[in-house]
Amino acid sequence: MSDTNEYYYKKNENYEIVGLCMEVHRILGLGLLEIVYKDALEIEFKNNNIPYEREKEYNVEYKGIILQHKFYADFVVYDDIILEVKSVKEISNDHLAQTLNYMKLADTPIGIIANFQNKSLVHKRLINT
Secondary structure: OOHHHHHHHHHHHHHHHHHHHHHHHHHHOOOOOHHHHHHHHHHHHHHOOOOEEEEEEEOOEEOOEEOOOOEEEEEEEOOOEEEEEEOOOOOOHHHHHHHHHHHHHHOOOEEEEEEOOOOOOEEEEEEOO
């Protein structure tokens, strides 16, 4: 698959993921804990036959040594899209940095932050170039 096709392929997957986040937000509304939105998203991924892993564990390596502490991506969807679920007033630079770090450590090209705490779903798509 060429780079152009890969871009559009991932873009379609992005729309699908964000669409399911919007569906969850439409039904549950705002004000719940992140874990509730994650549970609902897991149902949507299963019902739509979308491959995902929840709370996927990643090692962090430092100078050839695997560190004791690991990180856990909320979801890895389609094998290489990090989805971070938030329920906060607004997406901060810390959330962006966290997701970019997860993308780097997981070697994934795309990250999505979905924030369910507002009247409408707020989402950001990050691309690791």
